[in-house]
Amino acid sequence: MTRPMPVPEAGAGGDAPRASAPRRKVTASKLVGGVLLVGLALVPVISALIEQPYYVTLFTRMVIFALAALGLNLILGYGALVSFGHALYIGLGAYAVGILSFHGVGSGWAHLGVALAVGGVVAVVLGLICLRTSGMAFIMITLAFAQMFYFLAFTLKQYGGDDGLTIAARSDFGLFTLASNTTLYYFAFALLVVCLVAFHRLVHARFGMVLRGCRANERRMAALGFPTLRYKLTAYVISALVCVIAGVLLANLTKFAAPSYMSWQGSGDLIVMIVLGGMGTLIGPVAGAVGLLVLEEFLSAWTDHWMIVLGPMIVLIVLTAKRGIYGYLADRDARRATEAGTGA
Amino acid sequence: MTVGLFLTQALNGLQLGILLFLLAAGLTLVFGIMNFVNLAHGSLYMMGAYFAAAVFNATGSFVVAGLVGVPATMLLGIVVERVALTRLYARDHLDQVLATFGLILFFNELVRIIWGPASVYMNVPAALSGTVELFGLRYPSYRFAIIGVGLAVGLGLYLLIHRTRAGMLIRAGATHPEIVAALGVNIRRLNTLVFGLGAALAGLAGLMAGPIVSVQPGMGEPILILTLVVIVTGGIGSIRGAFYGALIVGVVDTIGRAFLPTLLREFLERSLAQAAGPAIASMLIYVLMAVVLAIRPQGLFPVRHG
Numbered sequence: 001m002t003r004p005m006p007v008p009e010a011g012a013g014g015d016a017p018r019a020s021a022p023r024r025k026v027t028a029s030k031l032v033g034g035v036l037l038v039g040l041a042l043v044p045v046i047s048a049l050i051e052q053p054y055y056v057t058l059f060t061r062m063v064i065f066a067l068a069a070l071g072l073n074l075i076l077g078y079g080a081l082v083s084f085g086h087a088l089y090i091g092l093g094a095y096a097v098g099i100l101s102f103h104g105v106g107s108g109w110a111h112l113g114v115a116l117a118v119g120g121v122v123a124v125v126l127g128l129i130c131l132r133t134s135g136m137a138f139i140m141i142t143l144a145f146a147q148m149f150y151f152l153a154f155t156l157k158q159y160g161g162d163d164g165l166t167i168a169a170r171s172d173f174g175l176f177t178l179a180s181n182t183t184l185y186y187f188a189f190a191l192l193v194v195c196l197v198a199f200h201r202l203v204h205a206r207f208g209m210v211l212r213g214c215r216a217n218e219r220r221m222a223a224l225g226f227p228t229l230r231y232k233l234t235a236y237v238i239s240a241l242v243c244v245i246a247g248v249l250l251a252n253l254t255k256f257a258a259p260s261y262m263s264w265q266g267s268g269d270l271i272v273m274i275v276l277g278g279m280g281t282l283i284g285p286v287a288g289a290v291g292l293l294v295l296e297e298f299l300s301a302w303t304d305h306w307m308i309v310l311g312p313m314i315v316l317i318v319l320t321a322k323r324g325i326y327g328y329l330a331d332r333d334a335r336r337a338t339e340a341g342t343g344a
Numbered sequence: 345m346t347v348g349l350f351l352t353q354a355l356n357g358l359q360l361g362i363l364l365f366l367l368a369a370g371l372t373l374v375f376g377i378m379n380f381v382n383l384a385h386g387s388l389y390m391m392g393a394y395f396a397a398a399v400f401n402a403t404g405s406f407v408v409a410g411l412v413g414v415p416a417t418m419l420l421g422i423v424v425e426r427v428a429l430t431r432l433y434a435r436d437h438l439d440q441v442l443a444t445f446g447l448i449l450f451f452n453e454l455v456r457i458i459w460g461p462a463s464v465y466m467n468v469p470a471a472l473s474g475t476v477e478l479f480g481l482r483y484p485s486y487r488f489a490i491i492g493v494g495l496a497v498g499l500g501l502y503l504l505i506h507r508t509r510a511g512m513l514i515r516a517g518a519t520h521p522e523i524v525a526a527l528g529v530n531i532r533r534l535n536t537l538v539f540g541l542g543a544a545l546a547g548l549a550g551l552m553a554g555p556i557v558s559v560q561p562g563m564g565e566p567i568l569i570l571t572l573v574v575i576v577t578g579g580i581g582s583i584r585g586a587f588y589g590a591l592i593v594g595v596v597d598t599i600g601r602a603f604l605p606t607l608l609r610e611f612l613e614r615s616l617a618q619a620a621g622p623a624i625a626s627m628l629i630y631v632l633m634a635v636v637l638a639i640r641p642q643g644l645f646p647v648r649h650g
Contacts, residue, residue, distance in 0.1 A: 082438045129634045132641045136381055136437050137580060140572040141637065147569045148630035155623040264565065268445040275442055307453035314446030315428055318439050 027333035029326060033283035036290070040189060044182045056181045057253070062293045063188045064249045069273040069285035070195055071242025075235050076271065077280035078203055080215040083130075084139045085146030087266030089240045091153065091259070092119045093247020098165040098257030108171030108178065111248055119244035120237060127236040131229060146267055153259035164258025171252055178252050188249045192286070195242055200282055202238075211235050272314055278327025287326045348481050353602040354595060359487045361594025362494030366549035367567060368574040368586035369501060370542025376518045376581030376647065377538050378433050383444040384424070385571070386564025387451035388543050392417040392550025393559045394455055397466040400554070406469035409554075414547040421543020422536055433535070448565070456561045463558035490552045497545065498587055505583065514538060518581065518647070570597070573629055577636050579643025588645055593629050600628040 040063065047055035068090055075081040096115035105111075130141050154162045170178040178184040202208055210231045213221045222228050251257050260266075269292065277288025295313075299306035323331055371385045396413035400406060424447065432440050467473075472486040505511035516524045517534055525531040557563065570593060578589025605621025612620065636644060 076438070082441065084441060129637060132637055133576075136375065136379075137576055137637075137641075139381065139437060139441055140576050140580075141633070144569060144573050144576065144630055144633060148627050151626040152623055155619075155626055158619065264569070265449075268442075271438070271442055272445070275438070305453050305457055307449045308457065311446040311448070311450030311453065314449070315443045318435075318443040318446070319428075319431055322439075 027329075027337075029283070029329040029333045032287070032326060032329055036283065036287060037193070040192075040290075044185055053181065056185050058293070058297065060181070060185045060188055060249075060253050062290045063185070063192050064246050064253065065270070065273060065293065066286040066289035067188065067192050067195060067249070068243045068246035069270050069277070069289045070192070070199065070282070071239045071246065072270050073274050073279060073282075073285045074199065074203070074211075074239040074242070075232075076274055077284070078208060078215065079211045079232060079235050081131075081232065081236065082139050082271070083142040083236075083239075084264065084267050084271065085142035085144075086240070086243050086270055087262050087264070088146035088149050089119055089123065089243035090247035090250060090266065091149065091257075091262030092122060093244040093249075094251035094257040094261050095153065095159070095165070095247075096244075097171065097248055097251035098167050099159055101167045101169065102159060102165060106169055106172045108173035111171045112245070115244050115248050116241055119241055123237040123240035124233070127233045127240070131232055131236065143264055143267065146262055147264060150259050150262040150264075153262060160258075162259060164256055164260070167251060167255040167257065170255065171248070184249070184252055191245060191249070196282055196286075203282070207231065207234070272317075274324075276317060276321075276324055278324030278330065281324075281327055281330050284324055284326040284330075288324060291325060350599075350603075351479070351481055352483065353599055355483055355487065355491075356602075357595035357598030358591065359490050359594070360598055361591040362491050363549050363553055364567070364570055364574050364594055365494055365587050365590035366497060366545050366552070367571045368578070368590050369497075369583055370545040371571055372575050372578075372581055372583060372586045373514070373538055374542045375575070377514060377521075378535055380429070380433055381437060381440050381444070382429070382542075383441055383568065384447035384451065385542070385546055386568030387448050388417055388421055388546035388564075389550045389553075389567065390455065390559075390561075390564035391420055391451060392547030393466075393554045393557075393563065394459060394464065394550075395547070396551040396554050397464045397559045398459075400466055401464075406471075410548075410551050413551050414544055417547025417550065418540045418544035421546070422540045425536055425539040425543075429539070430532070430535070451564075452561045459561075461561060463560040466554040466559060468555040486555060490556075493548070493552060497548070501583060510537070570629070573633050575643075577633050577644060579646035582643070582645050582647045585643055585645035585647075589643070592644075593632070596632055597629050600625040604628070 040059065043059040044056050047053060047059075068086065071089075072083060072086045075083060093115045096118060097111045100106075100111055100114060126142075126145050130138055130145065133141055159165050170184065172178075176183060176187075178187060203211070210221065210226055210228075213226070214228050214232060218228050247261065250261065273288035273292050274285045275288070276291050277286065278284030296306065296310065299309055303309070321328070367385060367389055371382060374380055374382055374385075392413055395416045396409040399412045400409035403409070428443065428447070432443055468484075468486045472489050474485050475482040476485045476488055503511075505514060513524060513529055513534055517529075517531060517538075521531055524534075553567075574586060574589040574593045577593060578585025578587075601622075604625040605617065608617040608621045608624070611617075640646075
């Protein structure tokens with residue numbers, strides 16, 4: 001028996017067009033989302049002003065993980081498919097860059113193209129197998145497959161094995177290269193914004209409705225005649241490809257590809273980001289990625305054993321803050337909008 | 345490839361399978377009764393190994409290490425269940441996975457603080473340090489002891505679940521928890537009992553594995569993943585599935601790693617076989633799991649209701 005995920009009210013994303021609120025009021029959730037994105041856009045400027053170039057690198061990490069979390073959230077938040085193995089796709093993206101660079105291919109288009117092609121094939125095959133199961137078995141099998149690729153990377157002796165693979169130069173896109181930290185940052189940020197806009201359209205289109213329908217009651221959706229497997233598989237592949245792009249960016253940031261990128265901790269971190277920020281919202285994963293990495297930064301500056309604090313914190317977050325930071329705001333705004341709507 | 349070598353590897357596989365069964369039995373019981381997935385089960389195994397290693401190195405007695413280590417792990421499991429996990433039984437699987445993920449981070453860091461990041465060594469007990477002669481084959485007696493203990497536990501679990509009143513309640517609780525509670529059974533105590541039993545089995549696995557693996561932070565995760573493969577392959581919630589699944593996974597993994605690279609050399613170019621052999625061998629059990637799921641999504645030995 002699997003329990004259905006709690007279903008947030010329609011428009012809980014805070015960014016859905018609402019019939020009950022005709023005037024476009026500035027709500028807290030919209031404000032937070034806007035401030036977050038504008039703040040991220042200004043990071044290189046601010047870090048240049050305060051002469052702390054390290055912050056660009058730190059925030060590039062945040063943007064990359066925000067992108068990956070956004071991708072995973074498509075199936076986790078909107079489809080209730082808890083994949084505990086999406087770090088696998090980050091690793092695939094990173095290894096595509098690493099292995100192509102190892103063989104002297106420096107073109108960013110080739111890196112992205114090969115990464116997306118390989119990631120797409122792997123995602124279709126694994127998706128078809130994993131989606132035969134649901135609930136608990138789906139979590140376990142995605143975790144096991146990610147682990148399979150993790151061990152596979154260990155056996156790639158010619159590409160560094162467990163030591164990982166150093167990448168000589170960052171991707172070259174012809175018109176621009178990612179050699180400068182600022183270019184890489186804005187490239188990652190631009191991809192994040194593009195994905196946010198695309199996902200906004202996707203989840204509010206028929207596709208997103210069907211996906212959310214499957215989350216609420218898949219049997220009913222099937223009875224209505226929707227080929228639910230095809231929708232879930234498409235969502236799974238899209239979410240995997242977004243993580244592949246994040247992996248390509250991560251390899252460019254660290255100039256390194258290692259099996260540890262695919263470790264189960266990486267997959268777990270992505271889920272923590274989503275739940276911390278608010279699952280089933282668009283800005284939530286972004287807020288969660290920034291939140292978790294800032295938290296890690298503070299904790300690790302404070303003590304070497306920061307995991308002993310983070311672990312129980314995760315348990316507490318799960319036990320108390322069910323809807324996450326951004327999800328809480330979005331819920332509150334949606335509630336107020338309905339109250340205002342019924343009061344008028 | 346000699347028959348003796350093959351037999352040795354088959355016994356190694358059986359021994360790995362038995363260890364996996366000790367873990368899988370606890371995990372699958374907890375899942376079957378409480379519909380709860382405990383990723384921190386591997387951490388209980390790790391704590392069991394550390395407890396046993398610490399007591400063994402202090403007293404020099406393996407029996408004392410077992411008598412302290414296994415109940416200590418059980419107690420730890422019960423405390424964790426009472427403090428954090430009971431609140432999660434009614435939540436969805438995502439919350440359970442996430443909270444137990446947090447527990448893994450906590451326990452790994454805890455042992456790193458207490459025992460340091462390096463491995464702790466634990467010797468094979470003196471009485472079992474020799475070898476046993478079987479059909480002209482010399483095999484370490486300690487590994488035979490692991491197989492013996494595992495088979496005894498399997499038999500004990502079978503008798504407990506099918507022949508005792510507690511086992512009857514466990515079976516009933518797995519299918520109809522509300523009815524069992526309505527009949528006046530304290531379902532919370534039953535849950536704690538089952539969780540403690542699972543933790544004790546994990547502690548036992550940690551004790552038995554202590555002398556043959558390196559006891560170190562994070563040792564629970566690789567074996568947890570194997571255990572998940574066992575459970576998914578065997579059928580979630582079924583002890584029988586855990587038993588056969590564990591043996592299949594243990595034997596296939598060990599035999600594959602030992603012989604596949606040599607076997608591939610017969611067909612492929614040497615350099616290619618050397619590269620592909622270990623890679624394919626490490627993927628073998630996952631491919632097995634994928635094939636099983638493709639044919640029988642419910643696993644090989646699903647729970648029989650009714």
